[in-house]
Amino acid sequence: MSAQEVLGAGGLIAGYGEMQILHGVGVRLSAGEIVTVIGPNGSGKSTLLKTLVGLIRPSAGRILLSGQEITATSTRDRLRAGLGYVPQVRNVFATMTVEENLRMGLFALPGAVRERQEAVREILPTLNDYWSARAGKLSGGQQQIVALGRALMASPKVLLLDEPSAGLSPKATDEVFRHIRAISDRQGAAVLLVEQNAHKALAISDRCYVLAEGRNRLDGDAASIAGNPEVGRIYLGAGDGSQKA
Numbered sequence: 001m002s003a004q005e006v007l008g009a010g011g012l013i014a015g016y017g018e019m020q021i022l023h024g025v026g027v028r029l030s031a032g033e034i035v036t037v038i039g040p041n042g043s044g045k046s047t048l049l050k051t052l053v054g055l056i057r058p059s060a061g062r063i064l065l066s067g068q069e070i071t072a073t074s075t076r077d078r079l080r081a082g083l084g085y086v087p088q089v090r091n092v093f094a095t096m097t098v099e100e101n102l103r104m105g106l107f108a109l110p111g112a113v114r115e116r117q118e119a120v121r122e123i124l125p126t127l128n129d130y131w132s133a134r135a136g137k138l139s140g141g142q143q144q145i146v147a148l149g150r151a152l153m154a155s156p157k158v159l160l161l162d163e164p165s166a167g168l169s170p171k172a173t174d175e176v177f178r179h180i181r182a183i184s185d186r187q188g189a190a191v192l193l194v195e196q197n198a199h200k201a202l203a204i205s206d207r208c209y210v211l212a213e214g215r216n217r218l219d220g221d222a223a224s225i226a227g228n229p230e231v232g233r234i235y236l237g238a239g240d241g242s243q244k245a
Helices: 045-053 075-081 098-104 113-123 125-130 140-152 170-187 198-204 222-226 229-237
Strands: 005-016 019-030 034-038 060-065 083-086 158-162 190-194 207-212 215-221
Touching (some): 005 045, 005 190, 019 034, 019 045, 019 060, 019 190, 034 045, 034 170, 034 198, 098 140, 113 125, 140 170, 170 190, 198 222
Parallel strands (some): 034 207, 083 158, 158 190
Antiparallel strands (some): 005 019
């Protein structure tokens, strides 16, 4: 792992019970960069994030965070070590206010809540528009920004985002992606982004990995991947769209 590399994983074999989804997948992230993972449904994108955050234990491979191996640690310990995670579904506590949702971001970690809230509100100023509102009353895009804010409360070194644009309108998607770019630029966190909206995700990304059938198929800078005709072939040629992994 280089001095700038904050997350490195290699040779990950993982899945659900006897069903292996990942077959030797590897990724790396440097401080402050945004890296997108794209691929057909069933290619292992969400499984990769769940493995990195500790919700799934790999049967082989290693995961390093800031040079320290975390492969066998708990999800809670990974969060304490600087790994943030925003899942695709159930991203907010609907009956709590936005302010209360952000407080939950420090539930497992000691910290100065007010100071962290102010820092997050500077990075995501849109939160000020509905700070006292119940999260369940907000639009899908607003809820996603609340989820991002809650994850930022712990000052993560690496933020894992699973399909942040899922179910959002084009306008809300643009807003969420602007905030993701702001997180990288102002918080300095590395972002690993799993996203079906490849065009918009690559537009804000530095690098990209393409997965197919649970394996690394392509990787490189985002602009090169966006213009690579093989990406289209992989989307059409792997996965039948019936399984989300």
